[in-house]
Amino acid sequence: MCGICGAFSASGPPPASPQVVARMQAQLVHRGPDDDGMFLDDRVGLGFRRLAIVDLDGGNQPISNEDGNLWLICNGEIFNAPSLRRQLIHKGHQFATGSDVEVILHLYEDHGEALLEQLNGQFAFALYDSHKKRLFCARDPFGVAPFFYTQVGKALVFASEIKAILTYPGVVREVDLTGLDQILSLPGLVSPRTMFKGIHSLPPGHKLVADGRGTRSSAYWDLDYPTSAAPAQRDETFATAVCEALANSVERRLMADVPVGSYLSGGLDSAFITALMADHSVDPLNSFSVSFDQPMFDEDKYQRLVADRTGSHHRRTLHPADHISAALRQSIWHAECPVKESYNTASLSLSAATRDAGVPVVLSGEGADELFAGYLGYRYDAFRAQRRQAAPCPAEAALRARAFGAADVFYEKNLLSHEAQRRNLYAAPLAGDLQQFCFSNTPLVDENKIQGRHVIHQRSYLDFKLRLGDHLLGDHGDRMLMANSVEGRFPFLDRDLVQLVTQIPPDQLLHGFEEKHVLKQAAIPHVPAEIIAREKFAFAAPGSAFLLLQDCPWITDLLSPATVRAQGYFDVAAVEALKQAALNEPALPSGGAPDDALLTVLSFGIFLDCFDMPLLGPGGA
Template identity: 45%
Template sequence: MCGITGILDFGKRNRIESGELKRMTDAIYHRGPDDFAYLLEENLGLGFRRLSIIDLAHGQQPFYSEDGSVVLICNGEIYNYKELRQELIAKGYRFKTACDVEVIVHLYVAYGIDFIRRLNGQFAFCIYDRKEDCLYLARDQFGICPLFYYLADQLLVFGSEIKALLQSRFVKKAVNPTALDQLFSFPGIVSPVTFFQDIHSLKPGHYLKVKGTDVQELEYWDLDYPLESEQLEEKPEHYYVDRLEELLLKSVKYRLNADVPVGFYLSGGLDSSLVAAMMKRLSPDHSYKSFSIGYPRAEDSEHDERIYQRLVAGKVNSVHKEIEFDWSEVADRLKDAIYYSEGALKESYNTCSLALSQAVRESSIKVVLSGEGSDELLGGYVGYRFDVQRSGFEKHMGLEEMLEAQWREKLWGDPDFFYETNHYEFRNTTKAVYSNKINDNFEAIDCLETLPINKSRLAGRHPFHKRSYLDLKLRLSDHLISDHADRVNYANSVEGRYPFLDIELVEFIKTIPPAVKLKHMTEKYILKQVAKRYLPDSINTRQKFSWVAPGSSQLLQNNVEWINDMLSYDRISRQGYFNPDTIERIKKIYSARNFKLNLPYDTDLLIIVLTFNIFLEVFDMPAL
């Protein structure tokens, strides 16, 4: 994987400068320290940073079609490239390297942009077709690889990270308050929203097409669960177990393909442990390196999973590295976490992830596998069980319950479907936190008025599938994968790979009936049947254990000077986004020695305020 950036002047006014293109590319050096390249034509500039993983001696980008009319830069891995490559060779196409992404340029020539539906991988790419004077930007189905763009005055500026765009003289910095409102309301921010006004995140499963002066954003894939009314043939349980195992093994095997050492993250939970066990099954004579976070202090012991991490590391015979973490590590790394995440955060665990990726890099590992995606697709969160428990109960609604039901109908098309937050009640909390300036203009920034999902994908679906769709869109793609995983891995020039986010695997998971995924109220029941073949019962029978890190209350209780300054009355007043009196009251509650947030179920209001203030400082953003 790599980092890409570029400028297209489709107004044909020759506005691209070489020095500007170089600064944009240098801003994402950490994504690709091994090599770099630039392409500068009359109205097109492309920049590329390489993290060499496949075909180390070659694979330099850009790639070109045989006649030179099509040019490609890509951040990504195409896992089914060997099959695609053989097909293209049979059609007469010639390859110059053994690099996986070279197939993209030839696929485009052979099939046009529709080829994208044939890719199994994680990718963000730019294709420019000189003959057609047409540029495409595309992002993979699950949004594993981020891609940002700024569009104004017939000029397109894009990059793998926002910090590349900020090097362009055309991009003006301004805060997007809707992103802040999303952070309070949802698990994280959601494409196309970013914390920068007018800088957009290309949505997962979409591509941007610029032809002449016409710009279109088009969808090529979405998670489309079957309607409840569709009578799908249900197969025996063993069929789903066997097929799930087969496809997951295939996915892990794909993601072990590299010309550099590969390792894995180990949380101690089911998903990362099963990935580790499958790696061992596929390469029984190989000893991989594994990495985990532990919490040695007594006050954090409830979040410490080292006993399970060590159990799995021993079973798969990995060379295991533990990183010990506490509130002081959070304080030391929080500004870096904001710099690489390019926005405020709802939790502090990006600091843990930075420590993990640093340990990976220091161990001379460039690629790590981890278990993200399983919970969202197979029912790993408590909400899936709550949906079953709520069904069939007679409801007695007072006024507040009726008003909340109206919100649910508006958001999800179902007055009985609860997702994450009681929005009617929580709206009062957020408005109390916001400043008068924000509240005076609240209708313009209210994220609940512009819900960034396709609600037709919820209509007529089973509650399990509704929740899974929302978890993919509102939790996984931009928050857990793009911001939490991609950005903090690449901060230390490490590529993350996610076997559960394999398009062939996910298309199969769509066909597994909800009753099989959550049989006997057992979270991820069907996956646990697979795991019985690989893992000890002590891992397989554990309930979901959310990974959390010390929150704002511990930082306040330990009286960290710079954090006190970030949350000071004067600073809050000066910046203008929050109500300083409300923040003072919350600080008093959080600072009490006996106070403790029930993470991850409680919203850590002050970590949002704190990280937003850090964001303003790190990126030199204007006050309101």
């Protein structure tokens, strides 16, 4: 993974000078500390910061094709590049580097935008076609790699992180209230929304084209579950196929000219990946974990169990609760959004330790819960379906239909009652205008991929769209990894594996109300029985109550009535009530509750300060 940035305009003056591109690059040094590159002409300015993973000596970007009419910058990896490269060479294409992403240029020469159908990887790229005066951009199917963009006059401005876009002349900083409402209502932001009004996130599985006809984006891939059950097969058949596909995915993601390690959480997903890495004789096999000084959060026992079984060189990073407040501001700066949990600070500590150990690439287990029905919500859905619960009231049904594509879909919470809670939390002027920026005003997902599907598949689709792409892979994953120049790779998010699992009947994914049934069966020969039998343990870290009890002056100030009133986004009395409630339940972890609204208020205050955002209260903008 690297950092890309730039600007394009099909007409008018050049969209970027070397100085402008350099300023944007400077905001992405943490994403690419090893090298940089730049290309400019009268229509485009492209900037690149490199984290050297493949072809260490010759893989810097931008890269051009043989004729010099195509220029590419790409953040990410193309895991099936070796086979694509052989095919392209056979057709007569000439490669200038050993970089895996160069295949994109030559595929474009042969197939145009349809090249995306052939890529298996994690990527966000911008490809400039000087003959057609066109910029062609795309983001991988699951959203591992970020891509943000905005329009400034005639210029399309883009970057791997929003902080680079903010340096471009003419970009206005304004809070996107719908983005804030998404964070309060959902696991996190949902593309194309960001916390910055007018700055968009290209959704996973989407492409974007800018030329003389304007700028337009569209989907090129989406998760698509069948509308009827797959033919019955034996459990062993599914388990064998899943194990083989996952092993192939892990092998593809070992492609690197630098050391590759794994993150061990103590759960099934990361344990299985680490075990498969050991099967592929990764030497040395490095594994990393984070632990806490409070037993209720710590998983060290299970992490050690897997490390001993696989023979990995395991490093444990202690993240004491009193370190959270010190790292919170840094985590918000990199996430570029408020959060409702403090675990991102632990992720920062973990990536720092990984980088210090000289391992710039790690494999991790994200995506397994969404793919194999791993969250508790899948059980609840199955219980509700079995008991044939009464239909929601008309108002609730309307909200669900608008947000989730179907009136009978329940996701996380009752939307009607939660709307009342948010209205109480917002400052009076915003509360009165809530219907103008409410997160459910616009559809969040493609309703055609929800309707007619099994309830387990419905939740899986929603989890991929509302939880995984922009939150777990975004502010929680990519941004916390790349803050310390570490690339994350996710074997469960492989197009071949995902296509296989979508065809597994839902009653095998959640078999007898046992989550991840098929994955557990597949893991039996590879993973300790204690890990397979273990109940799901959600990522958790000390929440807002712990932060209040530390009595940090800056936290006290950010949550004070005077500061909350000056910010003008939240109601002072409501915030005071949240503070009192948190102090009455000081042991409650943020990861153990669906929402830590007070931590969202606190982190939003940090966000306003970090990015010099306008205030709405007395004396504000």
